[in-house]
Amino acid sequence: MSVPEQLRYSEEHEWVAGLDNEDGIVTVGITQHAADALGEIVFLELQQGEGDTVESGETCGEVESTKSVSDLYSPVSGEITAVNAAVVDEPKVINDDPYGEGWIFKVKISEEPGDLLDAEAYGKLIEES
């Protein structure tokens, strides 16, 4: 199971990239573990769009597969600067490339994120689940 070293993770199985970026804009997606558990993703709904704010730990959408549905939580607080229209159109991209083409949205973070996990801790979390 792929858990890239350079990313940070929420306990709700979202990943965050670019926390060290100088512009404060990070990229958010869901992990391969989550995508595999859901099965083929057929529908992604985001409650917020570009310019809206999200709160860390709050529901911001849902991810639906053939077999199940699961809430999407924002792992950070801030303003959405971009939404990946390609995955909204074709959510299966998340299954195929969860850490690349399957990114979901970008956020200009308004506060330093608190309790994100590093790759080792997240790897342990999914091993135990």
Add this chain to the structure above:
Amino acid sequence: MSADPTPKKTPLYDVHAALGANLVDFAGYLMPLRYASETAEHRAVRTGSGLFDLSHMGEIFLTGPQAAAALDFALVGNISPMAVGKARYTMIVQEDGGVLDDLIVYRLAAETYLVVANASNVAVVRDALVERAKGFEAEVDDRSDAYALIALQGPDAQDILLRYTDAPLPELKYYAILPGEVAGVDALIARTGYTGEDGFELFVAADDAVGLWNTLAGVEGVVPSGLSARDTLRLEAGMPLYGNELTTDTTPFDAGLGRVVKFEKESDFVGRTALAARAEAAAGRRLVGLVARGRRAPRKGYAVVGPDGTPCGVVTSGAPSPTLGTPIAMAYLDASVPEDTTELAVDVRGRHEPVDVVALPFYKRS
């Protein structure tokens, strides 16, 4: 409902694991949910062929001079007129008419019947058959562990199977069975399935399962398919699933399957009195199809709501339909919902999503 916390493995478990299947505990068995993409598996069955391991299903044999009479008494169907080599879809109900399981009964020989039960209900069905066969010259033998069941389903199934058998498949009708050799293995070849497509179910000795599976899975275009695809296939075909559309709180009439109850048979049968009363009574709740207008899928247990937002039914199965491209569901509507209702909504996690009410099935092969 198994009390045993360790799920059992079918004879094909190692094959599934080697294929990288996502294996889940289903009815006490570790079964493949999907191998790769369940949507691709679903489409393969609709357009080509898919291969399924159904070895978790139960194979219960009834033999003896009064085997047919015992089944006439034990089940709602009319079994004794069945010719050798024929199959029937039927049900076993409680005294109060509640469904214990839906079954396929095959007549293998003059005094030999095979009853195929859902994995979760094998013990219940076996025990009920043993109890109900008392006083008849018939023996009940649960041989579920001795048999593996492999299904090849889809429009290409016959052409593919003919490469490995001399059995006269083109003459084998839907809901019929014949013994034959497939890829050098003794099999009972049934033209039955749970996908809405043409296809075959092959009952073989547990030891022969891996060889037969590998032969068929090695054919170009044959896609190993898991329970997830099987569920969306049967949902599109409007076929009930025990535990969803059928339960002990459901009669065959509720599920729109009153036709399987054969009151015309002479013998008494368990549930006759209760079902006769139900058949005479005013229409109760009814099973319908729902097609969502949006993209959020109704799921099992969600409330169906009327125009004023009050609950008027419950979803029993629902998923995005790969064939229709929209979410579909089956649901029970309360008797109070007018027959000509064409639009309702489903409470999908707090939001009322509009749905069209349609007749089942959603998909019928051409």
